[in-house]
Amino acid sequence: MNIVGELMEVILYVQDMSAQVSFYRDRLGLRVRSPQSGADFSQEFWVEMETGACILALHAGGQRRFGEDAPKIVFRVVDIQAARKTLLERGVQLGEVRSAAPGVWVCDGADPEGNKFSIESHEQGHG
Incomplete structure (x- = not known):
């Protein structure tokens, strides 16, 4: 349990x-x-x-260092390239798409206060 x-x-x-x-x-x-x-x-x-x-x-x-030592928020996307393109068009600062593990694609970004987030997609059949 x-x-x-x-x-x-x-x-x-x-x-x-x-x-x-x-x-x-x-x-x-x-x-x-x-x-x-x-x-x-x-x-x-x-x-x-x-x-x-x-x-x-x-x-x-709150009493923390904004944008530092904070958890990273990860959002699931179906098509990481399409999602990245749309977010870049909206002015979101993003890095390049990278492979985090076999079948797992990640792209890192930050909000206006420096809080880290990622978008992530998994290939079909990957856990």
């Missing part, structure tokens, strides 16, 4: 809530789950982004 279940959320501490919501919503294409009201997120302390698998919770403030 597992002690813990599925990953339900990732909390990312941010300094500029409006800029970070704009990045994850407008550039990466995530949907704002809550709050439902308004387009001004500058006064929000907690904003939830829907990823499909779990919630990405943007949390204002």
Whole structure:
């Protein structure tokens, strides 16, 4: 029996809530789950982004070094080359696509505050 279940959320501490919501919503294409009201997120302390698998919770403030020593968020994509092309067109800073393991392709990026993320695709039949 597992002690813990599925990953339900990732909390990312941010300094500029409006800029970070704009990045994850407008550039990466995530949907704002809550709050439902308004387009001004500058006064929000907690904003939830829907990823499909779990919630990405943007949390204002915090006592950590922004963009350093933070967990990396990894988003699954079907076609990594097409996803990279679209994100580059939206102004997202991304590295080159690389093979992380047989059948696993990864492309690293960072949000406006330097928080690391990757997009990743797996070839058909790879775990």
